[in-house]
Amino acid sequence: MRGELAFHRVSRVEACCRPLDWAWPKQNRAFVEENWKRRTAGKPLMFNGRVLLLQDVAFEQDLCRSTYFEVDYADFVAWIDKGYPDPTIANGFAMGALRGSDGAYLCGVMGQGTTNAGRVYFPAGTPDPTDLRPDGTVDLATSLTRELAEETGLAEGEYRVDGEWIIVQRWPTIAFLRMVTLPVTAEEGAAAIRANISRQEEPELQDVRIIRGPGDIDRERMPLFLQSFFEWVFAQR
Template sequence: MNQAVRMTRDVKITRVADVKARFEPLDWPWAKQNQDEIAANWQRRLQKTPKMFNGRVLLLRDIEVMPELCRNTYFEVDYADMLGWIDLGHPDPTIANGFAMGALRGSDGAFICGVMSGDTANGGRVYFPAGTPDRADMQPDGSVDLATSLTRELFEETGLSEADYHVEDEWIVVQRWPAIALMRMVTLYVPAEEGARLIRANIAAQDEPELSDVRIIRGAGDIDPQRMPLFLQSFFRWSFDQR
């Protein structure tokens, strides 16, 4: 993807049959040149959310979306580097946060989003369970397993297992640079209200839940522009227009 396209804030949503992701090392120049700002930002973050851990995560350095296939290339950084880049306004426009995300919905078609706990970096934000890829998603052959990342994050945040839902094979790539959501429809075998009750019960049983609650999204009127990221607002409007 060229620089001019990367810097746009336009939204592009594409259905693809498959996503192929790979890892290629990169010594990120922006992070090297801004270590003081990154460290200061991390300390500010820790004052608000002291339970955060500075692990290693994968950021997106390139993406190619074709009619049937999306190809992604990732590199590894400290979580503090990524947060610094986000909090400072994404100053390197050649990099993106590309993550797998399950578009969770009930058997009645209503979507279910999580409300992030105040102990997380995105406390109060509302979106589908997801997480930035990390070392657990890297395979010996250099590929990045986004399909497993999707179901793992869904289990960690909601307590739902693969016996509770069906995952569509198709991917929906939502591009609003620097956020790239690689989504699959995940449909519960029960209606959204029952699914929400199940998730709330699972959250209540967790020692350190990532979610504080869930929200049911039945139509455009349920979109929350204050708490939902822009890429997700765009996805919902696109989804409701398909009906």
């Protein structure tokens, strides 16, 4: 069932983008426009570009297939702020589960100029047209490393990415995670990321949180899917 929590471990993720005439934002245009004005007040960095939302996801043994479509970011944000009124679509994104060599995890604290200011989660972002390839496929693996670089300043040679995907399905959120391991401890990794974001002109993160066990799960600032991921991963230790 789409509303139930599920975890899937697969070695392959195949994603594509197909046109979809999404009715909900058209039927709620006044709310979308007013909501965008409210959301962008005092946040000049917010931009109404195009993003990719998930219209379907399916699992076949060791493979996950997903289908996306393009929408305005303002439509996407309005759908979230209205409480996900159209249950047929989801926010499906790639995310690096960043951890140190000691096994402790590293989450970012989103900056005040971002849509999710103050929220705590792994570096990630909703896919956008830059993740599209000429054949219509969506490159989630590159989306993951790009977001990691943009938010933390870490380059691909500074960590190891596992080949396996861990997919946390908590509709309307689908997180496509891969373990990303640093060659240094979480404390050292956090120090390096803080140094990186201090040099960024417009950083997306304001700080870094280290998650060592269930007691570090932030029930107020972490999205539900991430709370579930940490509960699941720590239960296996």
